[in-house]
Amino acid sequence: MTFAQETSRLYLNEYTIPLNKKGAAIGKIFNKEGAVTNAKILKDEAGLFTIRKGVLQLKKKAALPAAGDFKYEVSVQSGDDVAAFVLVKDAFIKNKVIAHRGAWKNHAGSENSITSLKDAIKIGCEGSEFDLWLSSDNEIVVSHDPHIGGKAVEETSLAELQTVQLKNGDRVPTLEEFIKVAMDQHTTRLVVEMKPSAKGKGELLATKTVAMIHAMKAQAWVYYISFDYNILKKVLELDPLAKVAYLSGNKSPEQLKADKMWGLDYHMGEFEKNKQLIQDAKSKGITTNVWTVNDPAAMDVLLKDGVDYITTNEPEILLEKVKK
Missing domain, CATH: 2.60.40.60 (Cadherins)
Structure with missing residues (x-):
């Protein structure tokens, strides 16, 4: 398409x-x-x-x-x-659990695969996070690292990237394929991370990503995140009401609010350094997500402190905790 x-x-x-x-x-x-x-x-x-x-x-x-x-x-x-x-x-789950690159660690699929997305949905996560790049022919592909299967994502065509075999019979997926899976259900949302580009294509990635989500009418299913502040600003230029959250940890809740960001999505170290970060964000109407939390004790602390979301490679552990 x-x-x-x-x-x-x-x-x-x-x-x-x-x-x-x-x-x-x-x-x-x-x-x-x-x-x-x-x-x-x-x-x-x-x-x-x-x-x-x-x-x-x-x-x-x-x-x-x-x-x-x-x-x-x-x-x-x-x-x-x-x-x-x-x-x-609105039957979307509200349990704070964001599966990092899908549910893969304890399941059959590899990270950022169609299988890991389906498994995150199956086990009942609120969201499933995944990572986007543009291929050399400017198609939106899903991969965490800038290289996959020995191929540089931004320097390789979609057709060639999709020759890379992943676990469980999967291949490198596209954003379009992820959206189609998501839109067949209404319990788990997509947390779309747009990667900073070594080729200077960050804003093009944002433009094409938002255009595809709008064309497929998938706004209800999607949150946007990025380490690149300009990517998020581009998303808001294209869709001023999009839910976007910043990853890098170097902006205050006040700055994010001023720039109309929906949330902050910071490494757990930022929350350890600033014990007031969650409350400061809440006071400004900014949502809080923390990555990547795999330690059960750290999960307990963050849940007690009232964080909005926790991104984890161990969604099964966190799911058991939020049930209690």
Whole structure:
């Protein structure tokens, strides 16, 4: 599938539908200038949705149970701007567990594979993190390291990269393949890490990634993270309401808030150095994620301190802890 490098000019601040709530509000409608109040619905095959005062919501007497279809597409218009969205019943798990490169350490697949993504979904993680690069022919591929199977990702075509054999019969996957898997369920979200580029292609990676997510109408499933602040700024330029979190650890919650970042996603050492970091972030409305936490005792401390998310290679251990 080919995707134009274009994104919607209308956005929602939320794409999930509350369950069992008549007339539930879903999300406010925005353009790049801010909230819009003149939006109308162009297409709603389910006949369930309406817009009131710029808020997309269920009709007054409509309520959705957990069972049945979970995806609904609507098209809306504001002035000359038109956008189509996929709305999703909110059955997404909220247990703080982010599987680092999927669930692979105790499973059949290798990290950052389709199998590891499916296993993260199967065991019930809130999110599954994975890493993106552009190949030499500018296709978006999934790999943690800049080299895989002896091939430099940014210097190798997608076709050649996909000759690399991974465990369990997998091959190097694409972002498109990951999104398709994610959109077949509505319990686990994708945590999309865009890697800094040695070829200067970071902003192109951001542009193509956001364009693909918008074209596939996958906004409800996706959070964005990166060590490259300019990549995250590019994402917000393209989608001002995208949920983006910074990885490098050198920005305060105040700085992140000023730049309209959704969260910080810092190494556990940053939280050890600054015992107030979680509370400082919360006071600014910034979400907190910590990586990569494999020690059970460290998990206990972070859960007690109220961190929002924990990224781990041991999601099974953390899942047992959050159940308690």
